[in-house]
Amino acid sequence: MGSALWLLVLFGIAAAVALFAGNNQGSVTLFWPPYRIDLSLNLVLLLLAASFFFVHAVMRALSALFDLPRQALRWRTQQKERAMHGLLLDAISHLLAGRYIRARKSAEAVLAQEASLTASAQEPANSAQLRAIAHILAAESAQALQDRSAREEHLKGALEQASARDAQGTRDGAVLRAARWALEDREPDAAMELLKSLPQGAARRTVALRTRLRASRQAGQPMEALETARLLAKHHAFSDVAAISIVRGLAIDLLNGAYDVAQLQRAWASLEPAERLVPEVAIHAAQRLMALRGDAQLARDWLLPVWERQASLSASLRVKLVGALEEGFDSLDGGWLARIEAAQKANPRDATLQYLAGMACMRRQLWGKAQQLLTQAALGLQDATLHRNAWRALAELAEQREDATAAALAWKRAAGE
Structure with a gap:
């Protein structure tokens, strides 16, 4: 349909030109003393149109000629940027494949290439984010190679580059990686400090909560670990079975950290109602209370919800329940x-x-x-x-x-x- 309309328009223009040119008796006279030149108006119009197109073509050719150096510079810049991005992909591939030395060299080559482009006033787009990612890859490789000084140097560079406006999102990733490296070095306090520096929204992400859980467990902070595990369970970061198992283990660790009856009661009170109903937790709390020479009646009160459903417990749990009740039989x-x-x-x-x-x-x-x-x-x-x-x-x-x-x-x- 569009082609047919264009043909109709062209036919209309041709008909209008033919009518104008066919009946046009006008002429143009040029006086160049002592000469006189008479030209047809149609010829003058054709010469003017031809002159316009000729001048336009000449100007385009000159513009393209004078633009060649800039195009050559842009082509060289694009080649360097492509090579830089290729090195970045190589660094990621080598890191995933466990070839840490090559990954580190590729990441450092990215930094060198980017510095060269910046020095020649050809800074690529998102350069700060690119530098931050390259620093993180180099630091990750250095961590795998146990080169702590190089890791800290690249981490510092990543955090500096991530402070730029176009790399704000990369800073959270750098901090999370640094916290993970601290855990690998068995430095949970350093990992906790890094996690505290995260914004509130980033600190509640699943990966941050998982790292906090590991750090608090390494640091021997069962209450902190238990609260983090509760958040992870609410976020469905674990399966139901895994969540119950993790929370149960942390609750038992919290109870084990009590060294007198008052501490044990505070630890028991800090547990959520659903956690107190877990048979393993209640039985362990009662046994811990009796080991600390606490009130046997209080221990039996803790065990009462478990006793009411003792028929559904496994054989091993029933044996533990019997043992916990037996320890307080003197005041039954x-x-x-x-x-x-x-x-x-x-x-x-x-x-x-x-x-x-x-x-x-x-x-x-x-x-x-x-x-x-x-x-x-x-x-x-x-x-x-x-x-x-x-x-x-x-x-x-x-x-x-x-x-x-x-x-x-x-x-x-x-x-x-």
Whole structure:
């Protein structure tokens, strides 16, 4: 459609020119004394048009001629920039391939090429960002080669270049890399200081939080590590299973850092409600409280949510729960005894519950019932520690009855003979 319209326009112009030129009787007379020159108006118009196009062509040719040096300079600059970008790609490729010496040389070649262009007043676009990235690549290679002085020198250069307006985003990357290098050198305090220098938005990125988590764990700061792990879990930086495992381990580390009952209670209070319901955490907290000679009733209160769902726990966790409860049996109250008896009656063939109920009855001086439950438990317990404790308790009960034969047999069973 467009071509057809152009043809129509051209035909119209041709028709208009033909009508004008065909009937044009005008003439142009030039007086050049003593001469007189008569020319057709159509010829004059054609000569004027030809002169215009000729002058225009001459001016274009002269402009192109005088522009050759500038074009040659631009071509050389483009070649240098292409070579510089090729060296940058080589540096990245060598770094990924583990060829650190070549990566470092390529990055330093990029810096040299860029300095040459800048010195000749041909500074490339985004030059500050380019220099910063080259410095980071060289520093990364130096870190892999254990050349700490070169790494610090290039890191300083990267941070200086990243302060420019067109390289602000690169500064965060340089700081994060420096924090990672500090962790590799086992310097968590230096890594934490670097992370604190990040803007608030950058400090909440997943990579920054992961680095902070590693730094706080290396520095032995379980509370800081736990708070960071919570943020990472909210950001879905881990799978659900991994998040639970990491938070559980950090919560246990936090509890292990308490060296008196007051510290332990503060550590327990700093945990979130969901974390206190984790069986491993609650059991460990109760065991830690008993090891610090704390209140057994408080330990049982911490264990109560876990006890209420003890039927769904794994065998190993149930054994740990029984051990934690057993440590506070000296002050066992009637309410807990009723809970234990109710659980044992609800599952009478469970050897672990038989053992727990038997030990509770023994501490409450219910000798006959304790002997019955412990005898049944001793025959079915799979855990070696509980099995040994059950026979030891039976031996003590036999000695109390002055049954030397039964006591000797129980002691032998407890010794594993």
